[in-house]
Amino acid sequence: MSGPSRLFFALWPDEALRGSLVPLLKLQRGCGGRPHPPANLHLTLNFIGSIEAQTRDCLEQAADAIVLPPFALTLDRFGYWPRPRVVWLGCSETPSPLAALVGALNAVVEGCGLQPERRPYHPHLTLLRKARQMPMVEAPTLHWLVDAFVLAESLSTPAGVEYRVLRRWCLRNGDR
Numbered sequence: 001m002s003g004p005s006r007l008f009f010a011l012w013p014d015e016a017l018r019g020s021l022v023p024l025l026k027l028q029r030g031c032g033g034r035p036h037p038p039a040n041l042h043l044t045l046n047f048i049g050s051i052e053a054q055t056r057d058c059l060e061q062a063a064d065a066i067v068l069p070p071f072a073l074t075l076d077r078f079g080y081w082p083r084p085r086v087v088w089l090g091c092s093e094t095p096s097p098l099a100a101l102v103g104a105l106n107a108v109v110e111g112c113g114l115q116p117e118r119r120p121y122h123p124h125l126t127l128l129r130k131a132r133q134m135p136m137v138e139a140p141t142l143h144w145l146v147d148a149f150v151l152a153e154s155l156s157t158p159a160g161v162e163y164r165v166l167r168r169w170c171l172r173n174g175d176r
Contacts, residue, residue: 010045025128032128035128045101063108071146074092074095074142085129087131152166
């Protein structure tokens, strides 16, 4: 049996959206920093941390019970956090269905005996790390029809960190 896994719940962009995000990784020309690997682009919903298989089973079973409809997400603003020196793309407004999904996942995490995130939720996709500054260009407006969320694992490899999707849940209305 293997040891603990570093897990998180996330929104995982489809190939079309990922294709729209990849050109934004070239912002480093003006901001400096290191682009996030395109395969790792995601929007974290809840970072769980290192857990054992039994807790993972609990998380998956509890996530099975989430019934929320698909929703639209608009990514339309760049942000910059100077402490970790991260450039990100996020939302001007957090849609209420996204907040509901994050709340449901916080309840899942807490129900499995873990500490949910207590800080306010700020949806974002990390684009650059170790950047010097915020982009001096206007953010594009990208529309994302969110119809699923995933449980992903963070793996440290000699080539760097890789993220691997372990399980996917489709968002659905409660009538089916």
